[in-house]
Amino acid sequence: MTALKLDRVTKSFGRIQVLHDIDLEVEEGEFVVFVGPSGCGKSTLLRVIAGLEDATSGRVEIGGAEVTRTPPAKRGIAMVFQSYALYPHLDVRGNMALGLKQEGQPKAVIEERIAEAARMLELQPYLDRRPSDLSGGQRQRVAIGRAVTRQPQLFLFDEPLSNLDAALRMNTRIEIAQLHRALGASMIYVTHDQTEAMTLADRIVVLRAGRIEQVGAPMELYNNPANRFVAGFLGAPSMNFLAPVTEAPEGAVLGIRPEHLRPEAEGPIRGRITHVEQLGGDTNIVVDTRTGEQATIRMFGQHRARVGEEIAMGFDPAHGFLFDAEGRRLA
Amino acid sequence: MSTARHNPLNSVAAHTALIAYTLIALFPVFVIVINSFKERRAIFREPLALPDAESFSLIGYQTVMKQGNFFLYFQNSFIVTVASLFFILLFGAMAAFALAEYRFRGNMLMGLYLALGIMIPIRIGTVAILQMMVSTGLVNTLWALILVYTAQGLPLAVFILSEFMRQVSDDLKNAGRIDGLSEYKIFFRLVLPLVRPAMATVAVFNMIPIWNDLWFPLILAPAEEVKTLTLGSQVFIGQFVTDWNAVLSALSLAILPVLVLYVIFSRQLIRGITSGAVK
Numbered sequence: 001m002t003a004l005k006l007d008r009v010t011k012s013f014g015r016i017q018v019l020h021d022i023d024l025e026v027e028e029g030e031f032v033v034f035v036g037p038s039g040c041g042k043s044t045l046l047r048v049i050a051g052l053e054d055a056t057s058g059r060v061e062i063g064g065a066e067v068t069r070t071p072p073a074k075r076g077i078a079m080v081f082q083s084y085a086l087y088p089h090l091d092v093r094g095n096m097a098l099g100l101k102q103e104g105q106p107k108a109v110i111e112e113r114i115a116e117a118a119r120m121l122e123l124q125p126y127l128d129r130r131p132s133d134l135s136g137g138q139r140q141r142v143a144i145g146r147a148v149t150r151q152p153q154l155f156l157f158d159e160p161l162s163n164l165d166a167a168l169r170m171n172t173r174i175e176i177a178q179l180h181r182a183l184g185a186s187m188i189y190v191t192h193d194q195t196e197a198m199t200l201a202d203r204i205v206v207l208r209a210g211r212i213e214q215v216g217a218p219m220e221l222y223n224n225p226a227n228r229f230v231a232g233f234l235g236a237p238s239m240n241f242l243a244p245v246t247e248a249p250e251g252a253v254l255g256i257r258p259e260h261l262r263p264e265a266e267g268p269i270r271g272r273i274t275h276v277e278q279l280g281g282d283t284n285i286v287v288d289t290r291t292g293e294q295a296t297i298r299m300f301g302q303h304r305a306r307v308g309e310e311i312a313m314g315f316d317p318a319h320g321f322l323f324d325a326e327g328r329r330l331a
Numbered sequence: 332m333s334t335a336r337h338n339p340l341n342s343v344a345a346h347t348a349l350i351a352y353t354l355i356a357l358f359p360v361f362v363i364v365i366n367s368f369k370e371r372r373a374i375f376r377e378p379l380a381l382p383d384a385e386s387f388s389l390i391g392y393q394t395v396m397k398q399g400n401f402f403l404y405f406q407n408s409f410i411v412t413v414a415s416l417f418f419i420l421l422f423g424a425m426a427a428f429a430l431a432e433y434r435f436r437g438n439m440l441m442g443l444y445l446a447l448g449i450m451i452p453i454r455i456g457t458v459a460i461l462q463m464m465v466s467t468g469l470v471n472t473l474w475a476l477i478l479v480y481t482a483q484g485l486p487l488a489v490f491i492l493s494e495f496m497r498q499v500s501d502d503l504k505n506a507g508r509i510d511g512l513s514e515y516k517i518f519f520r521l522v523l524p525l526v527r528p529a530m531a532t533v534a535v536f537n538m539i540p541i542w543n544d545l546w547f548p549l550i551l552a553p554a555e556e557v558k559t560l561t562l563g564s565q566v567f568i569g570q571f572v573t574d575w576n577a578v579l580s581a582l583s584l585a586i587l588p589v590l591v592l593y594v595i596f597s598r599q600l601i602r603g604i605t606s607g608a609v610k
Contacts, residue, residue, distance in 0.1 A: 052505050073511030085502035089524055102511035146510075158502075 001064060003028045003154050003186035004049065009058035011041075011048055011210075018044050019210045022058070026154075026188065031180050034190045035197040035233070036207035042190045043158060045207070049188065050156055051075050063153040073102065078147035079156040082163060084139045086131035092142050093127045096149045103150075110149075117145040120182065121175070137168045144179070157189040161196065173199060194234050198222070206230050228327035231255050237284060237298060242269060243291040244322065251325030258284070258298035260319035267314030271295065276305045287311055360586065367391050367579035374575055391576030394567070395584065398577075400555060404563035409588055411473055411559060412541050415480035416534050422481070423488025423533065424496075424526070428518050430489070431496035432504070442493065448486030453479065454546060464551055471554040479547050484537040495529035496522060531596040538596075542589050560585050 004026040011019040018041045026032050034042040047053040049060060051072035060068045067075045078099070086095050093114055100110045118124045121141045131139055140160060147155055157176070161169045177200055180187055191197055197204050198218045206213040206221065206229070214226040218234075225231035231239050237258045244254045245268040261269070271289035283303045287295045297313060305311070322330040365381055366374045373386030380386070395401050430442050453460075460479060461470075469475040499522050507517040523530070548562040564585070567577040 047505075050505075050509060052508060072505075072509045077509065079506070079509050081502035081506060083500055083502045085500060085506035087503070087506075087521065089520070098512075099510035146506075150510075 001028050002026065002061070003030065003063060004188065005059075005061040006049070007059040007061070009045075009048060009055045009060060011044055011053060012056045017056075017210065019048070019055075022212060024205065024212065024215070026186055028186055029184050031187045031189065031200060031202045032205060033197040033201035033203075034188065034205045034207055035192065035194060036213075037233070038192055040207040041210040042192075042207050046079075046156055046158055046188065046190045049154075050077055050079055073099075076153040077156055078150040078152040078154075079158065080140075080143050080147050080160045082159040084131070084136075084143045084163070086139055086142055086146075088131055091128050091130050092123060092134075092145075095131070095142055096146045099146065099150050113149040113151070114145075117148040120148065120179065121145045136164055137172060140164060140172060141175070144176070148179070148183070153186065155185055155187040157187065159191055160189075161191070161193070176200065194236065198234065204234075206233060225321070225329065227329055228253065228255065228323040231321060231323070231329075237296045239321075240293070240295040241323075242289060242293050242295060245269065246317075248322060249324065249330070252330060253323045253325075255321035255323055256315050256319060258296040259300075260315050261295065261297040261313045262299070262315065263297070263311055264314030265312060267312040269295065269313040269315075271311060271313075273305055273307050273309045273311055276307060278302065285311070287313070363579050364583050364586075367576070367583040369576075371576055374579070388576070391574075391578075391580030392584075394574060394577040395580045398563075398566070400558070401563065401581070401584075403556065404558050404560045405584075405588070407473060407557055408542060408560040408585075411476045411480065412538060412588075412592070414473075414477045415484065415541050416538060418477065418481040419484035419488050419537055420530055420534060423485050424492050424523060424530065425518070426485070426489045427492035427496050428522060430493045442489075445489045446486055448482075449490060453483045457546070457550060461550055469551075471552050471557055473552065473557055475551040476547055476557075476559070479551065480537075480541045480544075484533075484541070487536065488533045491533055492526060492529055495526045499525050534596045535593060538592055539589060542585075 002025050004024070006022050006024040009019060009022040010017065022045060024032075034045060036042050044053060048055050049062075051067065051070060055068060058068075059066060062075050062077065087098065090098065096114045096117060097110050100113065105113075114127070118127060121144060123138075123141055123145055126134060126138060126142070131142065134142065140163075143160070160176070161172055164172060173196060176189075180200075189196075189200060201218055203215060204218055204221055205215050208229055214221060214230045216224075221230055222234055225234070228241065232241070232255075235257055239255050239257050240261065242254045242256065244252050248254070269289055271287040273285055274288050274294075275286040277284040277286075280302065281300070283299045283301070283305070285297045285299070285303075285305050287297065289295050295313070324330050362378065366378060368382040368388065368391075369380075369386045370388035370390060373380070373382070373388075377386075382388075426445060430438060430445070464470045464475045469478070503521055503525075504517050507521050512520070543561055544559075545561045545565070548557075548559040552558070553562065560581070564578060564581040567574040567581065
């Protein structure tokens with residue numbers, strides 16, 4: 001069964017169209033991540049799915065039922081927000097219970113579901129506390145717990161990790177992945193962080209300017225990007241775009257990932273080192289090429305390199321991509 | 332909000348300024364209260380002296396109490412003030428929520444229209460209001476005053492509250508919608524508690540002018556049974572003879588209820604429960 005089906009969904013605010021003909025299907029149990037630069041429409045798309053915004057045209061189906069005009073509470077969804085959005089006047093238990101009370105669930109069921117969610121997210125010690133007495137990470141866990149208790153057909157996450165610090169972000173990311181495995185629920189997750197997208201997703205949807213650029217499994221997108229935008233957006237450090245070193249049409253650009261470049265005495269790409277980053281496990285070398293671009297080489301392990309040195313680089317042609325002047329993939 | 336640096340000199344200077352201002356602001360009140368406890372001659376001989384054994388007198392209070400209707404005036408003023416504040420806050424907050432929360436055609440114009448009343452004094456329309464009250468039969472009822480004061484207070488209330496409501500996190504309201512709360516519940520249970528400090532501000536701003544108003548009670552409700560305190564106190568002020576003891580006593584008594592209401596609202600002014608809602 002499909003958990004979510006979008007059929008030619010568009011959304012306009014006044015004269016400005018922010019979503020153009022979005023078609024998408026999410027399978028039951030799938031973890032789909034919407035990723036794209038800010039202003040690409042990914043949050044708007046999530047809000048349309050949630051029912052917080054009405055689609056200007058097109059159809060939204062959740063769990064096989066059309067919900068295009070259904071209010072959010074009746075769509076069988078639960079949402080986790082970037083700013084947690086906990087009810088400040090309720091304690092943790094009350095926060096998790098509110099949605100169920102509104103649904104008219106019996107008390108025993110509410111208690112049971114809260115206990116279950118609290119166990120899963122290790123929230124038992126905090127059940128009687130107010131949100132203001134919790135740390136950021138705990139608050140986000142409560143927000144996730146609130147979503148879990150609803151037992152929705154579809155979980156929606158709107159940049160849930162953006163307000164957390166780096167260490168907590170990684171832990172919570174792992175927690176969300178484990179939650180997905182434990183519940184086997186369908187989830188849609190919006191982020192601008194490509195690491196989150198790569199590590200969490202079964203499938204990634206790359207959006208730009210209100211259009212879907214490409215949909216696919218993380219490694220599929222990484223190894224086989226449809227265009228220059230997707231190629232440049234996924235991967236850190238991002239892909240190098242250089243002048244082609246072989247026969248190529250007018251205006252074409254060579255794309256090569258930093259880890260596929262290597263120093264080579266007779267390599268076709270030459271330049272001067274302008275910066276070296278020693279990360280211990282990795283070494284990143286930034287080079288200004290003779291053709292005037294900036295290139296990054298990423299090497300495993302620790303390598304000696306000095307700023308100002310001349311360097312020549314080569315790569316395996318199998319790893320090179322060719323894009324035309326409009327950014328479309330040629331090879 | 333903690334100040335990073337504590338400069339004792341700054342602190343002293345700030346407190347000196349604040350204390351000086353407090354003294355200036357409280358001085359007239361102080362003079363009224365001390366003189367209300369003095370006999371008539373002492374008031375004029377030494378207006379600034381504290382009442383002593385010789386000059387102490389409760390004659391003013393006795394006159395006020397003997398007047399009989401004084402408690403009724405009190406009650407009228409209280410009903411009018413509290414009811415007006417209630418309606419100003421309720422309707423003001425509702426209108427502000429609609430303006431801040433919903434996108435609809437003419438939202439901006441509606442906001443401007445509602446704010447226009449801030450610039451136009453309601454007293455300009457007194458004659459029209461009086462005609463309206465006469466034809467609806469509301470003259471000499473407390474409702475006449477409550478309606479007028481509500482209309483008078485709404486523009487500023489809408490203006491202030493809509494600004495504050497825009498600051499309430501959208502995520503929080505959306506979380507409520509996803510949990511199945513109705514728009515009314517979102518308004519009453521999520522948004523109103525978060526703008527409580529702003530509501531208190533609006534209440535305090537509106538309370539004092541309503542309590543002290545003489546104009547509309549005089550015109551719309553001069554009958555004995557609906558007289559407000561301010562209007563009731565006027566019987567002691569005559570064209571030729573003024574019973575200053577009674578006037579000062581009445582004024583001293585009139586301060587008390589406002590003081591109580593202010594204390595209630597100012598607690599809300601200080602307390603904010605927003606922390607922990609977002610971020």
